[in-house]
Amino acid sequence: MANQRGLATPLGVEFAPPHRADRIAALLAEQDRWSPADMPAIHTDTHLGSAAPLLDHLRALKNLSPKAAALRDRLLAWDRRMDAQSTDAAAYAAVRGAVVRRLAAHPAFAALAAPPSCPEVLLPWLALLPRIAFALEHLLLAEELYEIDRSAVVAAALEEVAVLAPAAPWGQSHRLAPWRALATTSDDEPGLAGDHDCVPCTSSVPGLTDLSARGPAARYVWDLARREDSRWVVPFGASGVPGSPHHRDQLPLWVRGDLVQVVTDFEQLTKESDV
Structure with a gap:
């Protein structure tokens, strides 16, 4: 809370x-x-x-x-x-x-x-x-x-x-x-x-x-009437693996206060990894 x-x-x-x-x-x-x-x-x-x-x-x-x-x-x-x-x-x-x-x-x-x-x-x-x-x-x-x-x-x-x-x-x-966690990253x-x-x-x-x-670990807005209108953002990205294209791709959005659309339609999702 x-x-x-x-x-x-x-x-x-x-x-x-x-x-x-x-x-x-x-x-x-x-x-x-x-x-x-x-x-x-x-x-x-x-x-x-x-x-x-x-x-x-x-x-x-x-x-x-x-x-x-x-x-x-x-x-x-x-x-x-x-x-x-x-x-x-x-x-x-x-x-x-x-x-x-x-x-x-x-x-x-x-x-x-x-x-x-x-x-x-x-x-x-x-x-x-x-x-x-x-x-x-x-x-x-x-x-x-x-x-x-x-x-x-x-x-x-x-x-x-x-x-x-x-x-x-x-x-x-x-x-x-x-x-x-990794001192080598800068x-x-x-x-x-x-x-x-x-x-x-x-x-x-x-x-x-x-x-x-x-700071805010995540910002999100859930639209209960239209789930596809929901939004979220995290400080860095959806991946915690350095070098991943999604490791820090949300940082500029988080800094500006912008949000990303929440996609739950599996027809629009692309599998990248089994992990």
Whole structure:
């Protein structure tokens, strides 16, 4: 249940924040009838609902340098969309990352700074910086945070990024970085739209990297009245075998948010392998 807690609510303690589910519900409510051709507009919606707490902290800042004040005003005017071509989205991500790093380095969290005694594969989820990154919204909203002056932390992060004056679009740093079973394979991976709390959940680790190793494993739309109008797409292709013509042939479609027709008529299918 990636986006919607639903019936599982009383059965678990860790769920995705409600931003994706709320956004999808709001978009669906905009019209009464939908077709499979309409669905990519929802699948690719890049509005970032979790941006509000950090932007609220920015709004309250005073006594900023001219560069920081200009960056703050620019972010407050931003449409909160994590589009791949958006330089404002990249600037927001840079400020967010700087806030995460400064919070992780704060003495209040010193006792948690040592790497946990767990297998290395689990460190991205259990190390201090990623945990702060994914909890940032709650840390900024909490009434009190271990006497940390969050306004000072956010102001320092804003000043840091303002000096660097990032001008590259979000998709330049927010690129696909899939885990590879074979170290010999190497591909020039595309830039991505979206973010952890967007409908296209292309997650990075704010404060550590903008690269995205997690995203929608599949998008699909089933037309119950006309099965032949159903659509689907996966991040790479229908084959997991390197060198196969279907190993990565869906990647451009997945990046754009396009869908492929689901073919179930055996008269239109061609057998390629017994595997």
